[in-house]
Amino acid sequence: MKSRSIAAVFVACLLFVAPLSARDTRTPPAHPPGAAIASAHELATDAGFETLRAGGNAFDAAIAVSAVLSVVEPISSGLGGGGFFLLHDAKTGKDVFVDAREMSPASATPERYLKPDGEFDRDRAINGPWAAGIPGLPAAFVHVAQKYGKLPLSTSLAPAIRIARDGFPVYARFARGYRQRSEVMERYPGTREVFLAGGAAPKEGELFRQPDLARTLQLLADEGFDGFYRGEVGAKLVAGVNAEGGQWTADELAAYTVKERDPIRLRYRDWDIVTAPPPSSGGIALAQMLQILEGWKLQELDEPLRVHLVTESMRRAFRDRTFYLGDPDFVKVPQRLLTSADYAAGLRATINPAKATPSDLLSGEQTPLEDDETTHFSIIDADGNRAAVTQTVNLLFGSGLVPPGTGVLLNNEMDDFALKPGTPNAFGVMGFDANAPQPGKRMLSSMTPTFMQSADRVVVLGTPGGSRIITMVLLGILGYDAGLDAQAVAALPRYHHQWMPDVIEAESGAFTPQVAQALQALGHTLKLPGDEAAGGRGSSHVWGNLQTVEWDLSDNVLHGGSDPRNPVGKAAVEAVGAGKR
Template identity: 30%
Template sequence: MRRTIACLLLTFPLLASAGDRVTGRAFATRSEVIAPHGMVATSQPLASQIGLEVLKRGGTAVDAAIAANAALGLMEPTGSGIGGDLFAIVWEAKSGRLHGYNGSGRSPRTLTLQWFVERGYTDIPPTGPLPVSVPGCVDAWFALHGRFGKLPMKELLAPTIRYARDGFPVSELIAHYWALSVPRLSKYPGFAEQFTRDGRAPGKGEMWKNPNLASTLERIGKQGRDAFYKGEIAAIIGDYFRANGGFLSRDDLASHTGEWVQPVSTNYRGYDVWELPPNGQGIAALAMLNILEGFDLKKAGFGSVDHLHWLVEAKKLAFADRAAHFADPAFAKAPVTGLIAKDYAARRRESIGPRAARSVDAGHPPLEEGDTIYLTTADQWGNMVSLIQSNYRGMGSGMAPPGLGFILQDRGEMFVLKEGHPNAFAPGKRPFHTIIPAFITKDGKPWVSFGVMGGAMQPQGHVQIVLNLIDFGMNLQEAGDAPRIQHEGSTEPTGQNTAMADGGEVNLESGFPYETVRGLMQKGHRATFADGPYGGYQAILRDAKNEVYVGASEGRKDGQAVGY
């Protein structure tokens, strides 16, 4: 829901000048959580508690992340579930290095671009059977667990299985988004039967059970990864899509493989910021940081006109390159090294002037030869996990196979139906992906594991967190609580791929002073207000000096950071 900025300007000074906190900045919602042995931060308190209990039983950070992710699939089906994809960055203390996992699935092998063209499609529908791609979450769990796990998988899934059978109270924000999804998705077979109560979403505080998901998770815990991709679950999924106009098959599931990938980084003012390479959008955040490094943000100050103007213009440039180059590297290899090169950023920076750009072209980097939940965990041995997982568009495609208790993702919507485009639909191809985990190291040591979920907001959110921590000196909780902006309207690597021609619009969260809003408008920016598109942040910081973890959780979500 968007409103013109003028209607809300009177609220900004009140929110920005609330100076009655004993410590911290006026916008901080709470203190950081500090603990010596382990930490979990998720968007649902019960999921955080499950992860913490796993750590206390001697589980690793990966064990805790899997257990918490399973719980979120039950408790926050509006953003996650085993019908979706997963990406992760793991700091392994023993080797002193980062590992990345791309757990995204591919399009059905029997569906072609020509099929869409012959039937007059210009975009892939956002819901129903056609946008469904292979879910990569369960495969990613077992890949991560096989390398970094310690406790048995069935033990990690047991708390969620109990909650699924006995019930849990639905939290406030999740109930809100669940209610928004039901009218859109109830027409699809299996959805209303498994995700509504007499045709409505469960309300805040209502107990909710999902015995079908409990049985599915129990089977996975006992029989392993192949129970999902090659066993009875896969057979049910294949039969369901064949009966309902879809293309996802048992063979598509059986052939799925995730991929270990090397995270990529840029150095921002002495800190190494890490993301995963395409088919995700993480390197857009690195490109933005490289451009912004040439401006004196600390001198400009948080919330100043210059701070936000530079941020928006850097985003436009990075997103123009994102639209032109980001895709499945098995089909279209992105010039990753060139896109995050410092000299390339310097050339792009030269195009930023005192006025808002109306249109932005993609650059020509050197061609050297790549709705959602975010959670992070850290264990007693120094391992840390940055994990993001999603069904996309809230509750995904709406396609819920009978008796399984989960919804399939609709990531295939992200493809372009245009021959020759890097992100053009093709059989067995991974779509462009929005979900990205992040990590920051300093002098080769872990510093912050963090993420900001929320579609195209994610690279913008990552950059704002980095600036808040490094340029503006905020603590971990303040960095997430600070008011955010989101620029919309850039050229996208999805859909009809329409180029930005009007400069887009800047959504400003409550908390920025009127002078800043007016200054942006004077520079030619179209300033607007929007309810809720500013992302969901969780973070854990390793304080090496005091040998403790510091945790922070998003004040805009239902979640919690907990430690012991």
């Protein structure tokens, strides 16, 4: 991928994008001219269109895309994980956030994740039975189909069942990820049955079949919730976890519930933004960062100053994430205060445009305030319904544990709790009491599916990337605000700051040497690709897998953008459904 600096992109926008005011007087079209889907795998995008052609809407297509990703991207997500479905019903104008985040088993107390000497047991937190929360994604399929879809679940799940049964070609990222996690995955007999079925590890280009997962999906299609959370599959899930030393119960598996929550809404310049509420941390962080940044005309600034200000907004939002955010069913999240314009103005006042703020100067004490992992897809259908869905099993191939006979690779989301207060998780972010595990509690997430709408554009976007999800979505929003189209937004260079550790991370090509030097002169510490040669950890070469679609109201055309960092992703537009309302 040929990298371009953000400065060059913004300048191009200023030169070639027509002023919004010249187009705002047109009457917006009532419906899109078809449908647009962008996902991380072409088979999933194709499944979405197959479901639309069968008479489904965006919500049926979301189930189809999600289920196929669960089959072809076990590296990133699956039935053994969870996700967030941000949905927009065009007929009613209603936005809803469907929370299918995993839940903590009752047995998973913080003491379970400590070694005898009191040190944190990282292996137990990310590998095997104690790493897994109760899955939520299958329940989301049932909920969305029954409440928002037009088709039976059996129709929406048919592509995933077919692909699990017949197989799909192993791609490079899949094979590479398995090599990285093979030592853990090959601990467990159920996992070996799936991933070593041919006698050797999956190789690029080989056909990968999952007959047990096909059967599990079929039972879910035939029996709904009970087909996964009770009966044959439920019994095998509990038995498989407990055989490896875990302590799940049939009752807590069957007690899993999807939650519907009100999304976070905010205004940024000319955009109405709808995004994820807790237990996602993304929406509150976005509201803080965008309202802080609204105090400057970013497009008029030189690149080092713009990056400096964006970074300082990231630093402050992640500091608040650490202390105040958790499952709103268990802790009082001060959402109204954290998302208020007045609070953002106060944070803005602490930013020095000429100097970086060391993170240790932002209080590390609680105050009286009260990349490859994960996947995302975006859909707009011909009626204007929208779906932004981010789903995950957390790290590469989740916990590595497949309970025998299920084909279900379980998540390792328990590491997203503050299992030991103040100890960073696998993504380097910390938490305290607000995000401590409790029976039935949902762990904090960074997943941030988002809608944007202005006078002439409707946008759906999101990305995987652990704690970097939030900042990648922020950069995507700023890119759309600068006038970029969907594919240009998906290709934007990326950088990130999360309060602690106090460094700016960036992928290859994000900064020119001159910009990097200017940021260092402002007092920032940078972690760039190649720094590991000098004794540091370095930064990943590329990040994320952003998938976005947009409806241009001025010309009534649809566009899709699929991250060029991922060669198997696909964004497509079809006329399916147009004229059939």
